[in-house]
Amino acid sequence: MRKICIHFQVVQPHLLRTYRFFDINQNHNYFDDYQNRYLIHRMADRSFLPANQLMMDLIEKYPDSLYLSMSISGSTIMLLKEYYPEALDSFKKLIATGNVEVTGSTLTHSLASLNNKNTFLEQIKLQEEILQSTFGVKPTVFCNTELIYSDEIGEWLYEAGYHTVLTEGARHILGWKSPGYLYCNPYKTDLNVLMRNPILSDDVTFRFNDSSWDQYPLSAEKMIQTIDFFPEEEPLVNLFWDYDLLGLVQQDENGIFEFFKAFLSQLASSSNHQLCTPSTIVKSNKTKSTIHVPWAISSSGEEKDHNEWLGNELQQEAFSQLFKLEELYKKSTCEYTKLTWLRLQNAFHFNFMSTKWFPHESVKRIFDVYPSPYQAFINYMNVLNDVKLQLEKTIK
Helix, strand or coil, X not given: CEEEEEEEEECCCCCECCHHHCCCCCCCCCECHHHHHHHHHHHHHHHHHHHHHHHHHHHHHCCCCCCEEEEECHHHHHHHHHHCHHHHXXXXXXXXXXXXXXXXXXXCCECHXXXXXXXXXXXXXXXXXXXXXXXXXXXXXXXXHHHCECHHHHHHHHHCCCCEEEEECCHHHHXXXXXXXXXXXXXCCCCEEEEECHHHHHHHHHHCCCCCCCCCCCCHHHHHHHHHHCCCCCCEEEEEEEHHHECCCECHHHCHHHHHHHHHHHHHCCCCEEEECHHHHHHHCCCCEECCCCCCECCCCCCCCCHHHHCCHHXXXXXXXXXXXXXXXXXXXXXXXXXXXXXXXXXXXXXXXXXXXXXXXXHHHCCCCCCCHHHHHHHHHHHHHHHHHHHHHCEC
């Protein structure tokens, strides 16, 4: 019986006010309350709430065979708590079923793992605290921002107490190997590595509504036929998606909810497939071999690297200046400004500065509010400079 691991990432950025609407060193409310309220309601109404209801209905129908995993960033939890508590309650209800494993992640969908260990571990610790206080869970599986992973990041995660990490099945890493096996970190062999099947996952994300695709329209039956075509000796299929795929990236009228309803129902009622959480998989499968990831990979683009966030001089300069403030963060006594610095690590801020344009990656730019990457950079640096001033003022 082939095991299917389905994981969803739930993320929503805190959008910044544009520089016209705050004065450096006078108004330190850097975040756009109106936009953040509007977008979290838009996201929840179109995606989170109907998707959670779909998952609840399916779990009630298949309580002993439908299992999923989910990572939900602390930033998203905070936005829901502030602007849409009913939507947060729907996540609590879903997780309380016991059929949804909550994985660890960074508090603010942070890129800290691409910079240094200390800030990354701080993000993990703060995320664990908010998961415990909100859902009463302590994760042992980790899903990093955009599936970013390397051997070194794996060592840090093992040190933080995690036994499994989810990442991308990047072709240049796997080579002739398949993502359909359980791997482990080469230096911390007790750290299991589950690798996403990029072709099947991207079929739904990017090609579901593409009428020029030779498999259009994608159906649950076609998806399962493809899964069944894999060699019998491959025990796993790992499918990882952003949760806003349901209803926002792919809209309801295009049939995305009906697709997932049929897909999950057929898997849950199948005698040839078993829906599993990551923890269940690692308990019941032997590790195939080590997987060596010397440089950071991610689920981004064709290259599966970090160029979407650090691929140009604007992004690299902003990233460098951001992490130069780490020591000030540690010494500051102002919790609001410290949280702002953590929020400025969010991957979306750097995505807004990207000059890397691919038509199929437009789904990544749902929240883009800037007319150009240069405007995004200017606004970000203005905020960052003011945060620096506030951190300096509040050093203990």
